[in-house]
Amino acid sequence: MSQIECKDISVKYENQVVLEDISFSIEQGDYLCIVGENGSGKSTLVKTILGLENPKTGKIVFGENLNKNEIGYLPQQTQAQKDFPASVYEVVLSGCLNSRGFNPFYSAKDKKLANDMIKSLGIEGIKKKSFRELSGGQQQRVLLARALCATKKIIILDEPITGLDPTVTREMYNLIKEINKKGITIIMVSHDINFAINNASKILHLKKNIKFFGNTEDYANSEVGRKFIGGAEID
Numbered sequence: 240m241s242q243i244e245c246k247d248i249s250v251k252y253e254n255q256v257v258l259e260d261i262s263f264s265i266e267q268g269d270y271l272c273i274v275g276e277n278g279s280g281k282s283t284l285v286k287t288i289l290g291l292e293n294p295k296t297g298k299i300v301f302g303e304n305l306n307k308n309e310i311g312y313l314p315q316q317t318q319a320q321k322d323f324p325a326s327v328y329e330v331v332l333s334g335c336l337n338s339r340g341f342n343p344f345y346s347a348k349d350k351k352l353a354n355d356m357i358k359s360l361g362i363e364g365i366k367k368k369s370f371r372e373l374s375g376g377q378q379q380r381v382l383l384a385r386a387l388c389a390t391k392k393i394i395i396l397d398e399p400i401t402g403l404d405p406t407v408t409r410e411m412y413n414l415i416k417e418i419n420k421k422g423i424t425i426i427m428v429s430h431d432i433n434f435a436i437n438n439a440s441k442i443l444h445l446k447k448n449i450k451f452f453g454n455t456e457d458y459a460n461s462e463v464g465r466k467f468i469g470g471a472e473i474d
């Protein structure tokens with residue numbers, strides 16, 4: 240059984256159809272990159288998987304071993320999120336809220352998990368700093384640690400490297416690869432097509448509907464893949 244299966248998903252805002260007839264499935268351990276131009280529905284698709292958007296038609300089916308609240312999520316950044324007035328530790332710890340249901344109190348286990356993630360992502364030195372005073376790269380690391388507190392199974396990243404310099408980008412990518420090697424499924428929205436081709440195991444190319452879904456190698460050899468890699472617009 241697939242870890243996540245999207246069946247005939249359509250999403251509409253007012254009178255605009257944003258996603259149409261989206262069907263694909265994700266297996267445990269996959270590294271899926273979702274690509275496509277601005278406004279093609281990538282963020283809407285991941286929000287639908289997370290249950291933050293209601294599809295007009297279709298449904299998302301989770302595998303037996305996956306609960307909806309066991310998905311780690313690093314959202315596409317907005318200015319408001321960048322200005323979040325809390326410490327690094329508090330932001331990471333809030334990743335544990337996912338699994339707490341209506342219980343607003345953190346357990347000793349949650350606190351240990353947050354500290355472990357802070358350690359493994361190398362952000363101990365800034366643990367007490369205010370999130371909004373960090374650089375963009377530090378903020379993304381903190382948000383990755385937060386997403387990892389929510390899951391041992393699957394993590395969804397919406398453009399995690401936007402605005403980062405090449406060195407920090409490489410570090411982020413390496414961290415994500417390490418996470419995938421531990422068996423955690425990665426779903427990453429990315430505009431970095433060359434990175435996607437070289438690192439993802441599967442590609443989903445979106446433009447309202449699916450232009451391609453399958454293995455990365457097949458994508459690189461497909462008409463849509465070759466065009467997109469070459470910088471051409473996709474009809």
Ligand SMILES: Nc1ncnc2c1ncn2[C@@H]1O[C@H](COP(=O)(O)OP(=O)(O)OP(=O)(O)O)[C@@H](O)[C@H]1O
Nearest residue numbers: 252253257275276277278279280281282283284315
């Ligand atoms: N809350 C909303 N209300 C109305 N329209 C929306 C809403 N959210 C997204 N849209 C529209 O849906 C379409 C898809 O948006 P989405 O954010 O999913 O695109 P995207 O592929 O993530 O783009 P980008 O690469 O710029 O992040 C766009 O035309 C956008 O204007």
Ligand SMILES: [Mg+2]
Nearest residue numbers: 281282283315
């Ligand atoms: Mg987006």
